[in-house]
Amino acid sequence: MESPRSICHVVAVPYPGRGHVNPMMNLCKLLCSKTPNIVISFVVTEEWLGFISSDDKPVNVRFRTIPNVIPSELDRANNFPAFIAAVLTKMEAPFEELLDRLELPVAAIIADTYVAWTVQVGQRRNIPVASLWTMSASVFSIFHHFNLLVQNHHFPADLSAEQGNDRVDYIPGLTPICLSDLPTILNGSDRQVLHYVLDCVSSVPKAQYLLFTTVYELEFQVIDVFKANLPFPVYAIGPSIPYLDLKQPCSTTSLNGPGYLQWLDLQPRGSVLYVSLGSFLSVSAAQMDEIVAGVQDSGVRYLWVSRGASSRFKDCCGSQGVVVPWCDQLRVLCHSSVGGFWTHCGFNSTLEAVYAGVPMLTFPIFMDQNPNSKQIVEDWKVGWRVKKNKVGEGEHLVSREEIAELVRRFLDFESMEQMEMRQRAGKVGQTCQTAIAKGGSTDVNLDAFIKDISERHHH
Numbered sequence: 330m331e332s333p334r335s336i337c338h339v340v341a342v343p344y345p346g347r348g349h350v351n352p353m354m355n356l357c358k359l360l361c362s363k364t365p366n367i368v369i370s371f372v373v374t375e376e377w378l379g380f381i382s383s384d385d386k387p388v389n390v391r392f393r394t395i396p397n398v399i400p401s402e403l404d405r406a407n408n409f410p411a412f413i414a415a416v417l418t419k420m421e422a423p424f425e426e427l428l429d430r431l432e433l434p435v436a437a438i439i440a441d442t443y444v445a446w447t448v449q450v451g452q453r454r455n456i457p458v459a460s461l462w463t464m465s466a467s468v469f470s471i472f473h474h475f476n477l478l479v480q481n482h483h484f485p486a487d488l489s490a491e492q493g494n495d496r497v498d499y500i501p502g503l504t505p506i507c508l509s510d511l512p513t514i515l516n517g518s519d520r521q522v523l524h525y526v527l528d529c530v531s532s533v534p535k536a537q538y539l540l541f542t543t544v545y546e547l548e549f550q551v552i553d554v555f556k557a558n559l560p561f562p563v564y565a566i567g568p569s570i571p572y573l574d575l576k577q578p579c580s581t582t583s584l585n586g587p588g589y590l591q592w593l594d595l596q597p598r599g600s601v602l603y604v605s606l607g608s609f610l611s612v613s614a615a616q617m618d619e620i621v622a623g624v625q626d627s628g629v630r631y632l633w634v635s636r637g638a639s640s641r642f643k644d645c646c647g648s649q650g651v652v653v654p655w656c657d658q659l660r661v662l663c664h665s666s667v668g669g670f671w672t673h674c675g676f677n678s679t680l681e682a683v684y685a686g687v688p689m690l691t692f693p694i695f696m697d698q699n700p701n702s703k704q705i706v707e708d709w710k711v712g713w714r715v716k717k718n719k720v721g722e723g724e725h726l727v728s729r730e731e732i733a734e735l736v737r738r739f740l741d742f743e744s745m746e747q748m749e750m751r752q753r754a755g756k757v758g759q760t761c762q763t764a765i766a767k768g769g770s771t772d773v774n775l776d777a778f779i780k781d782i783s784e785r786h787h788h
């Protein structure tokens with residue numbers, strides 16, 4: 330039995346959303362894989378415990394709950410500003426009560442940047458806080474340098490036909506980016522959410538560490554800016570996706586895995602388009618109809634993740650495609666039959682596709698997804714845009730004919746253009762493998778972080 334003194338007890342506090350809970354859990358798995366001396370209390374609401382309690386996790390990660398003090402996950406999209414407001418104001422008190430009840434002393438808190446109150450809790454209790462940013466480092470830089478947008482008269486962003494294509498070329502670490510590719514909350518319509526986000530980002534310099542879920546090599550120019558300017562360690566520990574789980578057989582069902590994996594096994598190499606429009610906030614019904622019809626008309630094989638919309642598919646389980654309510658996404662992306670990913674550009678999905686070396690068709694919807702799409706298409710050059718930038722008046726509907734044509738070209742193995750893109754995608758995938766291998770940037774950063782919090786704890 331280890332003595333309690335040699336155990337490093339970490340409290341992990343994800344923001345309550347799928348795109349945040351997952352990378353926090355993946356980071357915890359990585360930490361536990363590195364040392365047996367770490368014990369993690371993973372704090373979620375009772376509702377979230379219901380969603381994740383049966384997932385595989387290391388024995389050293391223990392779930393701890395606070396009551397359901399925020400609006401239910403099942404309808405949070407109905408009033409997003411109210412949801413964020415509740416996260417920022419209602420969780421702190423029950424979290425402190427929980428801290429008082431924990432048996433082991435706490436060496437560090439790892440908290441999502443969007444549960445910013447943890448920074449003050451840490452200050453009051455003299456516990457170091459590592460802020461975990463689950464979006465790209467580039468997006469962090471955009472928000473961190475918000476005042477530059479104001480100084481340059483780019484806030485609120487004017488997306489009129491004349492200005493929408495203006496390039497913002499002064500955000501530290503970023504290549505020039507169109508106004509229309511900035512996070513959607515900067516175009517002025519969602520001030521309340523913007524204020525919350527800016528508050529959270531400005532809490533980071535008062536924390537003791539900044540952790541990025543990205544990979545250093547993918548965004549080193551940006552990460553170097555923060556390494557040089559923040560007075561504490563900045564570590565990229567990504568991609569914080571469940572690659573450790575790939576080594577184990579798929580646990581969800583029978584011996585041969587779920588039906589969709591068996592279906593994938595039967596498809597030709599690189600022939601399947603994987604489609605997922607995200608776990609939160611989706612597209613209009615009219616656009617959805619065009620996407621479904623366009624992909625089906627293209628004749629390309631598809632695996633589609635869709636909840637509650639399966640009635641839109643004329644042939645939901647035929648030979649051309651399979652529609653499932655949820656899948657083991659990284660395993661799907663890593664399957665040799667998958668040749669492309671239609672994505673809403675959530676950052677976790679982006680990292681998973683990058684890791685798997687799968688080219689993307691980008692269809693950003695909200696928030697950081699626009700800049701992610703820009704990075705995929707313009708910086709890493711491993712994808713194409715489906716949706717043109719929203720410049721000028723009104724929402725532009727992409728038609729089924731445009732989509733069918735695009736999807737066909739995208740999965741055309743013969744084309745030179747595609748071959749080159751697949752090669753680049755393979756290269757960025759290799760960059761991730763190098764980062765996580767022994768001595769790679771992620772490996773080294775994880776070790777350094779563990780050393781930091783363990784030593785600080787013992788002194």
Ligand SMILES: O=c1ccn([C@@H]2O[C@H](COP(=O)(O)OP(=O)(O)O[C@H]3O[C@H](CO)[C@@H](O)[C@H](O)[C@H]3O)[C@@H](O)[C@H]2O)c(=O)[nH]1
Nearest residue numbers: 347348351463464607608609634655656658675676677678
């Ligand atoms: O069938 C599915 C569909 C999704 N996922 C997983 O669900 C997560 C989805 O995360 P992400 O791709 O980041 O999308 P969102 O859930 O939309 O993420 C939110 O959080 C992200 C990180 O902060 C932001 O980049 C996004 O804009 C925001 O919407 C990923 O881990 C996926 O692997 C599955 O495992 N199976």
